Amino acid sequence: MTGFTPQEEEINKKEEALAIERKILKAKTESIIQEKTDIRIEDFCDYFELFKTTKSKDTQDSIYINLVLLKSAIISYYNDIYRYKDFSGSKLANKFKQAAYTIKWLVRFRPIQILEKRHISEEIFDINITFALICGFSFLDPKMVDLIMTNKLKVDLMNKTKKEEEKEKSFYDKLIYDLRYRHLSGKKLLLAFEAIELAFD
Numbered sequence: 001m002t003g004f005t006p007q008e009e010e011i012n013k014k015e016e017a018l019a020i021e022r023k024i025l026k027a028k029t030e031s032i033i034q035e036k037t038d039i040r041i042e043d044f045c046d047y048f049e050l051f052k053t054t055k056s057k058d059t060q061d062s063i064y065i066n067l068v069l070l071k072s073a074i075i076s077y078y079n080d081i082y083r084y085k086d087f088s089g090s091k092l093a094n095k096f097k098q099a100a101y102t103i104k105w106l107v108r109f110r111p112i113q114i115l116e117k118r119h120i121s122e123e124i125f126d127i128n129i130t131f132a133l134i135c136g137f138s139f140l141d142p143k144m145v146d147l148i149m150t151n152k153l154k155v156d157l158m159n160k161t162k163k164e165e166e167k168e169k170s171f172y173d174k175l176i177y178d179l180r181y182r183h184l185s186g187k188k189l190l191l192a193f194e195a196i197e198l199a200f201d
Helices: 006-053 057-062 067-088 095-109 127-137 142-159 171-181 186-200
Strands: 063-065 112-114
Touching: 006 057, 006 063, 006 067, 006 127, 057 063, 067 095, 095 127, 095 186, 112 127, 127 171, 142 171, 142 186
Parallel strands: none
Antiparallel strands: 063 112
């Protein structure tokens, strides 16, 4: 077939017009994402400065936040969120999605970096994961975060009197382990947070 029927030509014109609209919409979306990213970078840098004060002096002197990696993580987060919005027709991402996808991308990009020739202490080993959890938890209800952290404290306390093979892991510690050794998608994290809230209610 060498040509198009008049009906097919009309459809082709509509598709071309739609492609132009998509291109304009994509540019507008990218502009909004950039504005949101700049705000989120400031927030997460503030979190980092507070987070750093909870660490030992040696760790504080050994770490810094790489703004290129942080920006890449946040842009990836927004791209995920906007894909979800396009698919679902939703205007807003709920707190669980925001928490889950923030954690997913910060863990993947690891924006906290270690200065050269510094000893990697146990405290530094999971520093990007714990930072990602702090940033992610900022979207959740404080009562829910308290529940997670209270569970950790209770389990840690119980484990003090147990033999090594009898020790249990709190939800928080399981999350750290899974984020360190397994590939946790945003969807899996989202489901975990939703399940916690259901148990909490």
